[in-house]
Amino acid sequence: MARYAYVNGRYVPHDEGTVHIEDRGYQFADGVYEVIPIIDDRMVDAAPHLDRLDRSLSEMNIAAPLSRKVLELVMRELIERNGVSEGLIYMQVTRGVAPRDHKFPKGVRPSIVMTTKKVDFLSQKKLSDGVKVITIPDIRWERCDIKTISLLPNCMAKTQAFEAGAYEAWQVDGDGNVTEGASSNAWIVTADGKLLTRPATHDILRGVTRQSLLRIAAEEGLSFEERPFSVEEAKTAREAFVSSATSFVTPVVQIDDTVIGNGGPGILSGRLQGWYLDYCAGLNTKER
Numbered sequence: 001m002a003r004y005a006y007v008n009g010r011y012v013p014h015d016e017g018t019v020h021i022e023d024r025g026y027q028f029a030d031g032v033y034e035v036i037p038i039i040d041d042r043m044v045d046a047a048p049h050l051d052r053l054d055r056s057l058s059e060m061n062i063a064a065p066l067s068r069k070v071l072e073l074v075m076r077e078l079i080e081r082n083g084v085s086e087g088l089i090y091m092q093v094t095r096g097v098a099p100r101d102h103k104f105p106k107g108v109r110p111s112i113v114m115t116t117k118k119v120d121f122l123s124q125k126k127l128s129d130g131v132k133v134i135t136i137p138d139i140r141w142e143r144c145d146i147k148t149i150s151l152l153p154n155c156m157a158k159t160q161a162f163e164a165g166a167y168e169a170w171q172v173d174g175d176g177n178v179t180e181g182a183s184s185n186a187w188i189v190t191a192d193g194k195l196l197t198r199p200a201t202h203d204i205l206r207g208v209t210r211q212s213l214l215r216i217a218a219e220e221g222l223s224f225e226e227r228p229f230s231v232e233e234a235k236t237a238r239e240a241f242v243s244s245a246t247s248f249v250t251p252v253v254q255i256d257d258t259v260i261g262n263g264g265p266g267i268l269s270g271r272l273q274g275w276y277l278d279y280c281a282g283l284n285t286k287e288r
Contacts, residue, residue, distance in 0.1 A: 033147060034056075045212060127251075135256055184243060239261055
């Protein structure tokens with residue numbers, strides 16, 4: 001089956017999709033992006049993902065390339081053309097094409113690219129076995145709440161994690177507190193059973209999956225708190241896990257050289273994973 005991309009108003013064969021050499025996304029990483037998972041032919045949390053896209057565009061003073069209604073139609077058409085029932089859709093919006101100049105140009109039409117990828121998320125062993133993370137200094141800029149395509153520090157962090165035999169790198173601020181992973185939000189379960197994650201301020205991305213998990217936790221009556229936690233607190237936690245649109249709820253069984261809990265996925269993170277996967281599949285454990 002042919003694979004297609006959507007590039008600035010046209011559906012084109014994936015390997016023929018191109019953008020202009022002076023696109024500001026290419027020259028300055030002047031753009032934003034979103035990734036939406038697809039489970040059982042259903043885009044998961046599409047509305048909040050697109051809400052976050054709108055917010056990122058607004059924070060960067062980039063005009064929306066399409067209306068919300070047209071954007072949704074293009075997304076569904078691309079998914080159908082590519083026959084994706086399990087996987088993801090990726091969209092990237094840049095400020096557009098202009099002669100190279102650091103300051104934002106005026107009157108430039110934004111560029112939009114969309115692609116899809118088939119992924120069998122639910123068969124991934126990380127969900128059942130858990131993963132290792134390492135901790136590293138957070139060297140990113142101070143507006144991590146904007147989902148920009150400027151991801152070089154994140155790529156460096158992911159590479160460092162890979163070279164250490166880990167799945168993810170938890171980034172640590174100057175106070176010794178975990179901010180978030182290179183491509184995920186960080187969570188722990190304290191010794192007294194409280195679910196803990198960092199508040200969504202400018203120093204982390206307000207993960208859509210993170211927000212869904214907080215809502216599910218509240219509906220299920222779980223005790224949770226949004227506050228910073230240190231590396232030391234994380235290493236003595238009962239459980240830990242990461243969340244993202246493509247990690248779902250992935251248990252963390254080791255941080256650096258410290259084994260978490262009994263070295264296997266924890267009970268609470270397992271329950272959250274189950275509830276969240278039911279939610280992704282359109283099933284309800286409660287009326288949502």
